[in-house]
Amino acid sequence: MTRIFSGVKPTGHLTLGNYLGAVRRWVEVDQYRAEALFSVVDLHALTVEHDPARVRRLSRQAATLLLAAGLDPKRCTLFVQSHVDEHARLSYLLECTATDGELRRMIQYKEKSVQARAAGQSVRLSLLTYPVLMAADILAYGTDEVPVGEDQTQHVELTRDLAVRFNQRYGHTFTVPRATRPEVAARVMDLQDPTSKMGKSHANGSGIVYLLDDAETVRRKVMRAVTDSGRDVEYDREGRPGVANLLDLMAAATGGNPEALAGVYQTYGSLKKDTADAVVELLRPVRERHAELAADPGYVDQVLRDGALRARETARPLVDRAYRAIGLLPAG
Ligand code: AQP
Numbered sequence: 001m002t003r004i005f006s007g008v009k010p011t012g013h014l015t016l017g018n019y020l021g022a023v024r025r026w027v028e029v030d031q032y033r034a035e036a037l038f039s040v041v042d043l044h045a046l047t048v049e050h051d052p053a054r055v056r057r058l059s060r061q062a063a064t065l066l067l068a069a070g071l072d073p074k075r076c077t078l079f080v081q082s083h084v085d086e087h088a089r090l091s092y093l094l095e096c097t098a099t100d101g102e103l104r105r106m107i108q109y110k111e112k113s114v115q116a117r118a119a120g121q122s123v124r125l126s127l128l129t130y131p132v133l134m135a136a137d138i139l140a141y142g143t144d145e146v147p148v149g150e151d152q153t154q155h156v157e158l159t160r161d162l163a164v165r166f167n168q169r170y171g172h173t174f175t176v177p178r179a180t181r182p183e184v185a186a187r188v189m190d191l192q193d194p195t196s197k198m199g200k201s202h203a204n205g206s207g208i209v210y211l212l213d214d215a216e217t218v219r220r221k222v223m224r225a226v227t228d229s230g231r232d233v234e235y236d237r238e239g240r241p242g243v244a245n246l247l248d249l250m251a252a253a254t255g256g257n258p259e260a261l262a263g264v265y266q267t268y269g270s271l272k273k274d275t276a277d278a279v280v281e282l283l284r285p286v287r288e289r290h291a292e293l294a295a296d297p298g299y300v301d302q303v304l305r306d307g308a309l310r311a312r313e314t315a316r317p318l319v320d321r322a323y324r325a326i327g328l329l330p331a332g
Helices: 016-033 040-046 051-067 086-095 100-104 107-118 127-139 150-170 217-224 241-254 260-264 267-293 297-326
Strands: 004-007 037-040 078-082 145-147 178-180
Touching: 004 016, 004 086, 016 086, 016 100, 016 145, 016 178, 016 241, 016 267, 037 051, 037 297, 040 051, 040 127, 040 178, 051 078, 051 267, 051 297, 078 297, 086 150, 086 297, 100 127, 100 150, 100 217, 100 297, 127 217, 145 267, 150 178, 150 241, 150 297, 178 217, 217 267, 241 260, 267 297
Parallel strands: 004 037, 004 145, 037 078, 145 178
Antiparallel strands: none
């Protein structure tokens, strides 16, 4: 059976980008067609300046939101990364497989290290190495497919390279995974800066739709989305990124096609209004279910405990095999 792994970082409140780029497919498709594991990858939230209490709070919130969005613990495994030691164990072996040159080429490292320095902060070594930890997250489970948004393409490529290199040097150990992306909205852009990705850790939230935003807030953010001074509604991601982003959102929320939708609208105003309504309706059930689940933290804890147990059982034999393959003496 196909095995799927993917995750979200508790670096902020989950966004519409997370939902459309990744989570919705996990819920609607992946958990039904494959042996699927989904993780709140909390260790990745420690690569930049962080507040411990906030990371803990956001980790629980992310898990609750994934359940609210429709992950079914009877159909998939949901767990917190730091509850399963195999990720960190395997990460070290993969650090011994990767080179510093290939990690320094990672776009996210380049961008975030510049941001940290600009803010007068030092750059944590883990910011450089976290794509290796992400490779470990994926490879520890013999993963075939990694459903992610477009921004993760480079990291999954690195994961593939490391798997192939390890297999060539030490004998076949890892499945070489591939990324899968949604057809529409694989890269949701910030509503205030449609040339940048909508990212949950960005400081200015006015261009970001959070899954827990109330209807009025979602409407306001979409209605104030930056477009351009043109008038015709055209789908042109390069020339008209703001309008294209709205068409992507509308298409993703209603199951349409962004190019075809462009022909339906005469004005930006009507496109914004319909998009705002569609996004509100898309997120309403998630927000409602979240409120119910948040009132029952014991249930969420139990799901995460069971999930960690299952994840550990799946990962341990494979990681043990990697330890032997690379030349480490098994404990007697
Ligand atoms: N804007 C987006 N459009 C489509 N997919 C997206 N994803 C994230 N943003 C978008 C996908 O959601 C999954 C989880 O993302 P993440 O938690 O790894 O990253 P993030 O939400 O982008 O959070 P940050 O902290 O703001 O990340 P950086 O700044 O590192 O990008 C992934 O599958 C991702 O592709």
